[in-house]
Amino acid sequence: MGAEPLSYAPSRAILSLGCLGKVHMAVTTFASPPWWRIAVALIVVPLVASFAFAVYSPAYQGLPDMMERVVQTTAVVAFFGAYPPTVALGIPLLVYFRGRTRASLANCAMAGASVATFPWFCLTIFFGPDKAYTNDHITYQNGMMTWWGLLEAVELLTEIAVFGIAAGGLFWLIAAAGIKNQPPSKKVFE
Numbered sequence: 001m002g003a004e005p006l007s008y009a010p011s012r013a014i015l016s017l018g019c020l021g022k023v024h025m026a027v028t029t030f031a032s033p034p035w036w037r038i039a040v041a042l043i044v045v046p047l048v049a050s051f052a053f054a055v056y057s058p059a060y061q062g063l064p065d066m067m068e069r070v071v072q073t074t075a076v077v078a079f080f081g082a083y084p085p086t087v088a089l090g091i092p093l094l095v096y097f098r099g100r101t102r103a104s105l106a107n108c109a110m111a112g113a114s115v116a117t118f119p120w121f122c123l124t125i126f127f128g129p130d131k132a133y134t135n136d137h138i139t140y141q142n143g144m145m146t147w148w149g150l151l152e153a154v155e156l157l158t159e160i161a162v163f164g165i166a167a168g169g170l171f172w173l174i175a176a177a178g179i180k181n182q183p184p185s186k187k188v189f190e
Helices: 007-021 035-056 066-097 105-125 147-176
Strands: 026-029 132-134 137-139 185-189
Touching: 035 066, 035 147, 066 105, 105 147, 132 147, 137 147
Parallel strands: none
Antiparallel strands: 026 185, 132 137
16 A cells, blocks of 8 residues: 555545535636627528538539529538538537637637538548549548548548638627727636
């Protein structure tokens, strides 16, 4: 029976102090945009990002008119690729980070890239066909992604991340631009 490591001693001391009385913890909070601006951004940004992606890469769908192709692609991308990740990932991230970090352009852009890319990353990594090819290059063989498939996946995820960065920038422009950079305040929770 040797002596306990020092890393356990401080945690036990904190727990025992918690049992004896109230423990006060100071939390730094930052200025946060109003909820109505956030709600407008959550509605507008996925639609604008879907439209931008549809202009960049319209689906054919047998439609001869380019405008109709862009409109149909916007609808599909918005309802299957933009709003679900916004609701499932973006809103929880927003609730978690609100007041904990500054609503800066860089933070909004990185959150936008993460929200846009994560679902497609999961789809490309965890799900794939038994065999597939692109331009005479095999991307999947025997259910496994090939090097060419990895290159295609990285290219797709990079394109999506760029649109996510732009969407995060637009989110910042709508929701957080003009918010006064107030110094962080200290709140004490009991």
